[in-house]
Amino acid sequence: MPAITQEMIRASYDIAKQIYDGAISHKDGLDELVDHYGMNRNSAGDYVHNYKCMLEARRFPRTSNAYGTEYYLQKIHEDGGRTCLLNALSALRQHIDYYEDIGNTTLHKQREICARFTKIAAVDIQEIFPSEVTEEDESLLEGKTRKVSVNVYERNPIARQQCVDHYGCKCVICDFDFEETYGDIGKSFIHVHHLVEISSISNEYSIDAINDLRPVCPNCHAMLHKKKPAYTISEVKQYLTTRPT
Known part of the structure; x- marks a missing residue:
């Protein structure tokens, strides 16, 4: 499988946007990425689908390399402003949570990119769920508190x-x-x-x-x-x- 180049990623963004806007068909868009840019068809389909998920704030199922993630966030912000960037970041955050959970790993680069664009989007980060004592803590003789599970x-x-x-x-x-x-x-x-x-x-x-x-x-x-x-x-x-x- 050929490596995914920066040129392919830039082209995939433009074509994914055209597909999403209804300017071209999904098939024609993938054909162009394969025939004109040498992109693997499955990879092309993944990037096109990831774009749709990012616009709609839905977890995208396939991975994206660091350049692709950063480029898509940057372009979505330029094209759609803060609201669209928040949607894309929500999709990325869900993607990170999902893959770290099933893979028992940490996606360090994706987290770094997400954190950087979270600042760009002026997301208010607050520690609003302080550590709580569970009611199973036997060291408390009275006044036990109840844990609120936060998902x-x-x-x-x-x-x-x-x-x-x-x-x-x-x-x-x-x-x-x-x-x-x-x-x-x-x-x-x-x-x-x-x-x-x-x-x-x-x-x-x-x-x-x-x-x-x-x-x-x-x-x-x-x-x-x-x-x-x-x-x-x-x-x-x-x-x-x-x-x-």
């Missing part, structure tokens, strides 16, 4: 940023706003809650930050996880509206 989707800073960009930083359950209460130190602080029960998610799942995540304050987040499966947002809201005054 990989809720820890994803890019998906969190997309959720906050769409819904804001006010809790969708109790309307608490940290900045309104605490001033500057509360700015942009909020948890996000994943609506989909993790046990129901297949390996092919891709997060949709707008449909799958909601901003919630830590108190409401803890209440959502008071049972398994978690309470729904409407159920916790109902507890607030029916509590005695």
